[in-house]
Amino acid sequence: MLTVYSDSHRLQHGQSELIDGTLKPCFETPSRADMVLAAIRERELGDIIHPRRHGLDPILRVHDADYARFLETAWQRWSDMGRDYDALPKMWQVRRLREAIPDHVEGQLCYYSMDCGTPITAGTWAAATAAADTALTGADRLIGGERAAFALTRPPGHHAAFDYCGGYCFLNNAAIAAQALRDHGMRKVAVLDVDYHHGNGTQDIFYRRSDVLFLSIHGDPRTEYPFFLGFADEKGEGEGLGYNFNFPLPAGSCVSTWFVALDCALDQIARFGAEALVVSLGVDTYRGDPISRFQLDSPDFVTLGARLAGLKLPTLFCLEGGYAVGPIGTNVVNVLAGFEARG
Numbered sequence: 001m002l003t004v005y006s007d008s009h010r011l012q013h014g015q016s017e018l019i020d021g022t023l024k025p026c027f028e029t030p031s032r033a034d035m036v037l038a039a040i041r042e043r044e045l046g047d048i049i050h051p052r053r054h055g056l057d058p059i060l061r062v063h064d065a066d067y068a069r070f071l072e073t074a075w076q077r078w079s080d081m082g083r084d085y086d087a088l089p090k091m092w093q094v095r096r097l098r099e100a101i102p103d104h105v106e107g108q109l110c111y112y113s114m115d116c117g118t119p120i121t122a123g124t125w126a127a128a129t130a131a132a133d134t135a136l137t138g139a140d141r142l143i144g145g146e147r148a149a150f151a152l153t154r155p156p157g158h159h160a161a162f163d164y165c166g167g168y169c170f171l172n173n174a175a176i177a178a179q180a181l182r183d184h185g186m187r188k189v190a191v192l193d194v195d196y197h198h199g200n201g202t203q204d205i206f207y208r209r210s211d212v213l214f215l216s217i218h219g220d221p222r223t224e225y226p227f228f229l230g231f232a233d234e235k236g237e238g239e240g241l242g243y244n245f246n247f248p249l250p251a252g253s254c255v256s257t258w259f260v261a262l263d264c265a266l267d268q269i270a271r272f273g274a275e276a277l278v279v280s281l282g283v284d285t286y287r288g289d290p291i292s293r294f295q296l297d298s299p300d301f302v303t304l305g306a307r308l309a310g311l312k313l314p315t316l317f318c319l320e321g322g323y324a325v326g327p328i329g330t331n332v333v334n335v336l337a338g339f340e341a342r343g
């Protein structure tokens with residue numbers, strides 16, 4: 001399987017995030033991508049190519065232009081204030097506060113974000129656009145007839161919505177790729193999110209559409225991040241009603257429960273008649289993940305890959321979460337190898 005990879009991911013290296021009430025070193029580190037790349041090479045999964053630049057247009061097919069401009073300019077405006085440390089918001093526009101877009105960068109940080117764990121740094125824009133190009137280059141290969149590709153995307157993307165960042169995500173790589181597949185003639189595209197956390201950003205982007213089916217298996221938002229989206233009764237709106245499926249599972253759910261949910265999701269994708277599949281591949285479902293609470297073990301990721309291959313669809317994998325850095329390479333490549341072995 002082809003891998004698309006850019007060393008520009010290294011430009012996103014936040015120092016700290018506010019999690020569980022304290023500032024901690026970021027879990028979303030460059031070493032995650034290093035470990036995955038090493039495993040790709042060690043297991044001889046296939047060729048590794050650099051992404052082609054695609055510019056802003058494909059990004060603006062799913063993201064708000066003002067939000068993109070904020071991401072592009074935030075660091076310069078923040079550092080012009082004499083601040084040489086990561087940019088993080090200090091409050092959010094919650095119920096009954098004005099939904100006004102502030103002029104100042106500090107206020108825009110609050111308006112265009114959903115949490116305090118997604119630091120904007122000097123290299124954030126470059127890293128995020130390189131990740132989008134990585135996903136788009138993978139999509140190009142599917143459009144060109146390849147059966148599958150792996151976009152080693154960092155920073156991840158599935159929490160990034162039309163006009164806000166969060167969960168370590170700035171641009172929604174999987175959504176950008178799904179839209180590109182649609183723009184290049186694939187009539188129906190499914191996005192399956194198997195990360196531990198609900199893909200609120202991807203849901204937000206496609207919620208009112210029937211040409212892109214979104215499905216997510218994740219920790220129950222009643223107790224798990226992102227808390228405020230990912231419930232089973234969210235089925236889409238308007239044209240999109242019936243084209244959104246959430247499978248929230250209680251924290252601590254066993255592996256067999258997880259695979260029952262997967263089979264339900266795969267069945268919906270087959271019923272939809274998808275012509276291509278984009279997988280938001282988070283491996284924080286791993287039993288040893290430091291911030292998540294499912295039980296998958298490394299061999300289960302081989303099974304996951306094989307189940308996905310059973311759909312017989314052109315498939316693009318986009319890396320999302322996974323913070324057990326030691327085994328992340330094994331777990332990611334197990335999915336990809338399991339997919340390939342199924343044929």
Ligand SMILES: NCCCCCC(=O)NO
Pocket residue numbers: 017018019115117159167168195196197225282284291320321322
């Ligand atoms: N800082 C709070 C937890 C962010 C979750 C990030 C993630 O793995 N999303 O898939």
Ligand SMILES: [Zn+2]
Pocket residue numbers: 195196197282284320321322
């Ligand atoms: Zn996650």
